Structures are given as structure tokens and as C-alpha cells.
Amino acid sequence: MTASMQDQHIVGLVRQAARRFATGVTIIAVRHGGSTHAMTANSFVTLSLRPALVGVSVQPQGLMRGLLEQVRRFGISVLNETQTDYARHYASLGRDNRPRQLHPLLSGDIPPIVPDCNAYFVCEFENSHTVGDHDLIVGSVVHCAVGNPAVGSLIFLDGEFQGIRR
Template identity: 35%
Template sequence: MQSPQDLFRQAWGRFPTGVAIVSTLEEDGTPHGMTANSITPVSLEPLLVLVSVGHQRNTYRYLRQRGRFGLNFLAEGQHEVALYYARDPKERITPPPVPWEFAPSGTPRVVGALAFMDCVVSQTCEAGDHTLFIGRVEAIEVSPDGRPLLYYQRRFYAIPPRPLYPPEA
């Protein structure tokens, strides 16, 4: 018999998402990243986004300390970046697969990401074993082209080249 937690994971595995790196700085100023798909837009006025972070993650502590983060939407060729930052930091024995750049605010951003949002934590909400960090977006950068990295049933995918709807003219 499967546990409710296993069924919950399986059900959410049926829902494809984009892949992002939540970036911030560690205590010593070193860039820190966490692979995430538990992110969502919240508001257009003001611009707000939501990131869900487990209490056991280092990212939780750094977001509490720093009060700001970046959202980096990964491109289809960046699955190695996603895998790297999905690992526990103690297991990251090699250098990151891509270098970091820094926004004017100092927030780290992933080179080659499709989009980047520089955010200040404006609210938090405890939700079970996670905290929901709501960030006010201060700056946005969008790549003029590229396609997103997708996550579905514990695998990474690229979008097929044809739209289903509306049909191309």
C-alpha cells in the first residue's frame, strides 16, 4: 500500500512544470542556488511571485537572512544546471556547470537563463514543512529567444516545436 505522500508525489508528477533556480547569497556572500518548480506568479499590481521552500533546505535559512532572491527560468539545454542545484550542497563536489552573474542589487543570476526576476521578500507564510516566500519583483530580464526546460514525471523535457493551439497561421 502506498503512503499518501507517495501518491501526492505521483499525482504532482503528472503535472508538467517549468524549471527554475532560486538564487540568493550564503552568509559569506557565495552564490547559492536551489532547483525549484514550486513557484508561481501572484500579482501584477504590485508584481509579486511565490516560492515554496522546505524548512530543511539551506535556501530557507539564506532567504530568511538575506531577504532577497532571484528566479532564474532555465532554458531547455540547462538540465545539468537543474540537476546540480537539486543536489544537497554537501554533494556538489564539482564547480557549478555555469558561472554566476550578478544583478545590480547583488542577487546572483544564472548565465543563459530564459528570464530572471530580482525579488525582495515581502511576506512569508508557514505551510506545513515549507515556508511560502512572497517576493516583490524589483527587476526583470527576459531573453529574446530560447525555449524552456520542462519537468514531467521525474524527467526533463523540451517543448516540441509545434504549438497545439492556436494553430500557426
């Protein structure tokens, strides 16, 4: 087995194993030039409580990567079990940035946030780190809030969105 074949083999195994790890689903969003730009991400992590830091993994050549560093303030919405449409819309390539037949993202003085989400974070771009084929964006949390605890969470498992309750 060549090194390239071995690399492809381990990539396939890692992808298969990682699909078995249930993750929450988030929408990362910024406002730039009067427009909302957003993406679905399940690669969100709380990095530190003191100071309050969170991380999200993005593609280095993606539009969101450049906007996060340029705009510097972004919102992270933790989706609830009824918000699969948001997750699918912002995960689609070649879509426009406004959700169709969905409520628009909340805006105003804060970065765009999905209405009625389970929780949200308003973050300032702290720094970024290249980690393999992605960039880890570190955000300093300047504000956060929790939604209705009676509403279940949206998770991603085995390549599918699913609702889950306590």
C-alpha cells in the same frame, strides 16, 4: 486501515498525481558572505501582478530558507532547454555551491542569475507562510527580464527534465 496508513496512501497518490503536472524549472539564488547559494525549484508561481509578487516553496529547515530571510534579495532564473546541467547540479544534495564545468552565475549588483536563462526575476523577501511541510516564500519583484524567445523551456514532468518548444 489506520489513520497513519491512510495518510501514507494519500501522500503517495498526491505525489504520483503531481508528477503528471508539467512545471517549469527555476534556480533560486542568493549571495551571502561572498558565496553564491542556490537551489533548483519547480515550485515557482506568479502570485500577483499588482503588486508584482512571486512565490517559491522551500523546506523550512533547509539552508536556503534561512538565507532568503536573512539576505532579503534573491534571484529566480527560469531555465531554458539547454540548462539541464544547472538544474541537476543545484538539485543535488551534498554538492559544493559552484557549478563544475558550467558558466558561473551572473552577479554584480543583482542577485546571482543563470546566464542566458529564459527569464529572471530579482526579488525582495516580502514574507513567508508555513504551508504544510514547506514554507511559501513571497518575493516582491523589483526587476525582471525575458531572454531569447526562440529558445525552448526546460520543464519537469514525471520526475524527468525535458526541453519543450512552442
